[in-house]
Amino acid sequence: MKYAALVIPVLFLALFVYAAVRRVKLYDCFTDGVKGAIPLVLSLFPYLAAVLMLSELFEGSGLSALLTEAISPALRAVGVPPEIAKLLLVKPFSGSGSTALLSEIFSVHGADSYIGRCAAVCYGSSETVFYISAVYFAGIRRKTPAKAIAVSLLANLLGAVFGCLFCRFL
Amino acid sequence: MNFVFALVFLLSGAMFLVRDPEGFLPALLSGGEKAAALSLALLASYCVWLGFFRVLEETGLAGKLSRALFPAAKRLFRSDDREALTLACENLSANFLGLPGAPTPLGKRAVEKFCAAKNGYAADVLFVLNATSVQLLPTTVIALRAAAGSSSPADILLPTLLSTLISTLLGLLFLRLLSPKRGKFA
Numbered sequence: 340m341k342y343a344a345l346v347i348p349v350l351f352l353a354l355f356v357y358a359a360v361r362r363v364k365l366y367d368c369f370t371d372g373v374k375g376a377i378p379l380v381l382s383l384f385p386y387l388a389a390v391l392m393l394s395e396l397f398e399g400s401g402l403s404a405l406l407t408e409a410i411s412p413a414l415r416a417v418g419v420p421p422e423i424a425k426l427l428l429v430k431p432f433s434g435s436g437s438t439a440l441l442s443e444i445f446s447v448h449g450a451d452s453y454i455g456r457c458a459a460v461c462y463g464s465s466e467t468v469f470y471i472s473a474v475y476f477a478g479i480r481r482k483t484p485a486k487a488i489a490v491s492l493l494a495n496l497l498g499a500v501f502g503c504l505f506c507r508f509l
Numbered sequence: 510m511n512f513v514f515a516l517v518f519l520l521s522g523a524m525f526l527v528r529d530p531e532g533f534l535p536a537l538l539s540g541g542e543k544a545a546a547l548s549l550a551l552l553a554s555y556c557v558w559l560g561f562f563r564v565l566e567e568t569g570l571a572g573k574l575s576r577a578l579f580p581a582a583k584r585l586f587r588s589d590d591r592e593a594l595t596l597a598c599e600n601l602s603a604n605f606l607g608l609p610g611a612p613t614p615l616g617k618r619a620v621e622k623f624c625a626a627k628n629g630y631a632a633d634v635l636f637v638l639n640a641t642s643v644q645l646l647p648t649t650v651i652a653l654r655a656a657a658g659s660s661s662p663a664d665i666l667l668p669t670l671l672s673t674l675i676s677t678l679l680g681l682l683f684l685r686l687l688s689p690k691r692g693k694f695a
Contacts, residue, residue, distance in 0.1 A: 354564060363567045372563025376555035379614055380548050387547060392540030393517055399536040400521035401528060435543070442653050450659035456668075459654060463647035463669040464676060468640045472510065474613055475620045475636055485510070487633040490683040491640035498641065498676025505668035 386473035394432035394469075403428055419503045420454050422447075423461050427499055430461075431468040431492060438462075453506060460502035465495040554610030562599065562615065571599060586623070586631035593622035597635050604642045612639065630688050637684050641676040644669050 358365055397403050407428055411421035419427070422444060430437040441462045448454040468491045476484055525533040565571045575582070575595035582594045596619035603611040616639055623631040647669050654662035 351561065354561065354568070354570070357570070358564050358568045361568050363564065365564065368564050368567045369560040372560040373556045375559050375614070376552055379555055379559075379617065380552045383551070384544065384548050388541055388544035389514065391544045391547070392537050393514060393521075395536040395540035395543070396521035396525070396533075397517055399529075399532055400524035402517070402521045402524055405524075438649065438653070441650070442657065445653060445657035445659075450654040450657035450662070455654075455657075455659075456665055459647075459650045459665045460668045460672055463644050463650045463665065464672040466640045466642060469513070471640050472636065475617055475632075475639070476510075477617070479621060479624050484629075484633055484636060485512075486687055487636045487640075487684065488510075488513075490633075490680050490687065491637050494637070494641045494676040494680035494683060497679055498672040501675045502668055502672030505671055506665075509668045509671075 382478045383474055386477040387470075390432070390469055390473045394429075394436065397432060398429065398436060414500075417500050418507075419461075419500055420457055422454050423458050423499075423503070426458055426461055427465065427496065430465045431495075432470070434467045434470065437467075456506045457503045460506055461499040464498045464502050466491070468492055468495065551610070551613075555614050558603075558611040559614055561611075565599075571595060574598060574602065586628070586634055588623065588626070588628050588631045590622060590626050590628070593619050593626065593628075593631070596622065597631075600635065601638060604639065605645060633684055633688070634681070637680040638677065641680040642673065643677050644673045 355365060358368075403425065407425040410428070411424040414424050414427070415421055426437055426440050426444065429440055441458055444458040445455055448458075450456075450459070468488060472484060472488050522533065525536070562571070572595065575591070575598045578598045579591075579594060582598055583589065586594060586597060588594060596615050600612045600615040600619055603615060616635060619635055620632045623629070623635065647665070650665060650669070651662045654665070
């Protein structure tokens with residue numbers, strides 16, 4: 340994993356050397372880009388706040404635990420261990436919540452166990468769909484992209500099912 | 510999203526009411542607190558990456574990259590908008606490289622441009638690609654497994670890559686099946 344650490348510094352240095360050769364005004368140009376950061380965060384903020392409050396409610400009320408119990412038999416039938424059902428349910432809402440769950444699964448079942456590896460793959464293969472939709476569609480006047488969200492959730496779920504299958508022999 | 514928000518909010522709120530009425534407000538506040546903290550973290554990362562990408566645009570490298578990917582992107586997004594397609598290609602490249610925080614500002618601008626051009630299909634495609642993104646190097650998972658004492662923390666690379674490939678392909682396939690031929694403004 341040592342080489343992975345080189346990617347970002349090399350990328351920056353290579354670009355800046357190339358920009359200097361092309362006589363780009365680096366300071367003016369870089370600051371011009373940074374100018375966009377504050378309006379971007381401002382436009383995101385209300386949606387972030389709403390989604391994160393919702394995910395706290397979802398988790399804290401016990402609704403997520405209840406749903407976990409409800410869906411785990413169905414997931415077990417397709418080969419997903421029930422311990423992972425909760426991870427799959429929380430991930431679309433909250434990245435930090437699912438990270439906490441993942442390390443909990445590692446400490447209870449061990450990182451090299453079948454359940455631990457399944458959890459790792461499920462975590463890595465699904466995304467925080469509701470969070471991404473809040474960010475990408477923030478402030479855009481358009482009907483809710485319900486279709487895109489539903490499609491992504493279903494695709495991620497199926498990806499997780501295949502992931503657990505791959506863990507059996509990879 | 511209005512429906513999901515109302516549904517989850519009402520159901521969770523009702524459960525709080527029955528089980529733990531005093532926990533309701535603290536839960537909301539903790540969500541707000543997380544939003545504030547996350548916004549600061551995002552601001553920091555956007556400063557770095559928006560500066561970086563502005564330089565990338567100015568050198569003309571971004572244009573070269575998008576020209577190479579242009580024919581494929583045109584068909585994938587059913588769009589002719591050069592500027593939006595460039596942003597989308599940059600977003601996907603940043604995603605693929607796993608640069609933390611870099612894809613979001615690009616993706617957001619691309620979605621804005623697609624929507625302004627009334628191309629809802631393209632915005633949906635970009636969203637699905639991001640929401641099922643192919644994971645080349647799941648750094649967080651590897652770090653967590655190493656911390657939990659795994660004997661080979663990186664041995665989930667292949668299953669993760671395969672399952673994300675499957676989810677991305679399925680996502681695109683479903684979207685195509687559900688979308689009318691001429692990417693209508695949905």
